[in-house]
Amino acid sequence: MPAERTVQISGSTVIVRPNAEAASRVAADSIAEIVESAVKARGKAVLGLATGATPEVVYANLAARHRAGGLSFQKVVTYNLDEYYPIQPIDPLSYRSYMHRHLFSRVDLPANQAHVLDGTVPEAFVREHTAEFDRWIEADGGLDLQLLGIGRNGHIGFNEPAEWSVAEAVAAPTRLVELHPVTRADAVREFGDAAKVIPRALTMGVKQILSARAIVMLATGPRKASIVAQALRGPVTTAVPASLLQTVADRVVWILDEPAAAELGS
Ligand code: GLP
16 A cells, blocks of 8 residues: 555545654644634634644644744634643643643744633532633634544543443533543553543533534554544444544544554555
């Protein structure tokens, strides 16, 4: 199979590149394009952003474009997918810190246009906070683009595999969730010790994710090959949250490196 290819699978466009670097460049290209076209069309671009190891190269790429003078974030508004709960924003393990390190401090995005769910909200006010987050996105006219990564268990944001119906899952709002054992095991990488992993998080709901006008899913590396194949080729099931993307397939572009595409078949 050619190392560079674009195919249609279950109604979505799937772009495969030989390595993570090249795949990340395609993702950065689509983000830059959407920022430019949305700013031109309606004066601003609203981006949903992801964390994790996968998008780090994408953010480095966007920051480089900004430094080179071609890409401005002055008219960009961002909403991050998720945040641990509870956590202080200043904690180096918070997704607020991650975003600061990888993107916010490196581009001209006005601070008051960057939204990350607040891991310090007292529990009694969490519902109010998450409902407000969804209202902000709506008031901003919805997401022009949602960037996603995929967990090894198929999670998107921190929407974890769960025993509920597809109808319930696709209507799920932004909310407080318990992390799945696979997610907690993978988070040991960041937290250094299983006992230190924060077991709960705030996550954007599947409803907001699926409402984005464009969805870019980036997955790289051999550890993602099996779940990518299940999400793209398998049934739409809440056991694999990323398979819910099939319900809005024509708005979804999967960008994969060759190792992550290895189990897709031809
Ligand atoms: C993390 C994030 C997700 C991310 C996923 C994959 O826990 N909450 O938004 O997409 O898990 O992470 P990685 O890119 O490090 O594999």
